[in-house]
Amino acid sequence: MKIGKFDTSKKVFIIAELSANHSGSLQIAKDTIYAAKEAGADSIKLQTYTPEWMTIDSKKDDFVIKGGLWDGKNLYELYKWAMTPLEWHEELFNYANSLDLEVFSSPFSLEAVDLLEQFNPSAYKIASFEVPWYDLIEYAASKKRPLIVSTGIATLQEIQDVVEICKNKKVELALLKCTSAYPTPLEDANLKTIPAMKEIFNVEVGFSDHTLGITAPIVAVSLGARIIEKHFILDKNLPSPDKDFSLTPNEFKEMAKAVRDTEKLLGEINFRVKKGRKFARSIYVSNDIKKGEKITRENIKVIRPGYGLHPKYYNKIIGKSACKDLKKGDRLRWEDLGE
Numbered sequence: 001m002k003i004g005k006f007d008t009s010k011k012v013f014i015i016a017e018l019s020a021n022h023s024g025s026l027q028i029a030k031d032t033i034y035a036a037k038e039a040g041a042d043s044i045k046l047q048t049y050t051p052e053w054m055t056i057d058s059k060k061d062d063f064v065i066k067g068g069l070w071d072g073k074n075l076y077e078l079y080k081w082a083m084t085p086l087e088w089h090e091e092l093f094n095y096a097n098s099l100d101l102e103v104f105s106s107p108f109s110l111e112a113v114d115l116l117e118q119f120n121p122s123a124y125k126i127a128s129f130e131v132p133w134y135d136l137i138e139y140a141a142s143k144k145r146p147l148i149v150s151t152g153i154a155t156l157q158e159i160q161d162v163v164e165i166c167k168n169k170k171v172e173l174a175l176l177k178c179t180s181a182y183p184t185p186l187e188d189a190n191l192k193t194i195p196a197m198k199e200i201f202n203v204e205v206g207f208s209d210h211t212l213g214i215t216a217p218i219v220a221v222s223l224g225a226r227i228i229e230k231h232f233i234l235d236k237n238l239p240s241p242d243k244d245f246s247l248t249p250n251e252f253k254e255m256a257k258a259v260r261d262t263e264k265l266l267g268e269i270n271f272r273v274k275k276g277r278k279f280a281r282s283i284y285v286s287n288d289i290k291k292g293e294k295i296t297r298e299n300i301k302v303i304r305p306g307y308g309l310h311p312k313y314y315n316k317i318i319g320k321s322a323c324k325d326l327k328k329g330d331r332l333r334w335e336d337l338g339e
Helices: 026-038 075-082 086-098 110-117 134-141 156-169 193-201 215-222 249-266 311-317
Strands: 013-017 043-048 102-107 124-126 147-150 173-178 204-209 227-231 282-285 300-303
Touching: 013 249, 026 043, 026 086, 026 249, 043 086, 043 110, 086 102, 086 110, 102 110, 102 124, 110 134, 124 134, 134 147, 134 156, 147 156, 156 173, 156 193, 173 193, 173 227, 193 204, 204 215, 215 227, 215 249, 227 249, 282 311, 300 311
Parallel strands: 013 043, 013 227, 043 102, 124 147, 147 173, 173 204, 204 227
Antiparallel strands: 282 300
């Protein structure tokens, strides 16, 4: 999958999610983008919305969050606190581009897509809570940019519908395994779903991670994830609704290195003869043999190194005659043997 200049078939695409971790400061947002680049991110991702594009300002019970990190807040209050001001977008896009980072956003309305189009984003990311809103997905797909879609709360049928929308619009699609719990308990990550998603939907698959720590992204890559998304924060002392499940620069750097090491470890399917073959066993002359003398168990031996005949021929060559004088320590070769 091509995301801007990045090719996920060659390298895992690591996304640093800014989300609300700017804490209301444009300078902190820019410092965070710079730190993400230094920590090994390939991309920075924003979120584009206003509270009015997300919900209405209501204190009715339906709109009040119950439990978790944001217990007691109504949706409007949360989104007002967490939003990235629309007027920052141009400067943040330009700054990320100047650092050679891919930069894109999650639009949460049709208006957000229109706003983002002017900045030439590398892709569009659809948050899992937006998956049932097919009009948004179709509108984003109509812009002919790659779509990256989190599947946290999506049903199997909804995921299939998204795949069909992207197929009909002829846009590249990546599905991200995601558990929409903040933070996600390890036992709820269910990373075995990653190869299953690849097999079922035949698209690029990645992982949007809300667990604590860096273990889950490493496991996800080992299971075939080609995109890793993780929330990134400059300092966990900053006031942010997402800080508890975000990585600091040092933690993110450690994760990025672990992902790259995992890629190296996975390598490729390779059954070629491996280095170190010379330390395998093979057949050698263990005592001097005169020309015409029979090969016996007393004058040949299966030993290291591995330059002589393969050990599987040992029984086959017992009783054959030597074609020439052979010295102890000689490699035994077919041309040394007669009938």
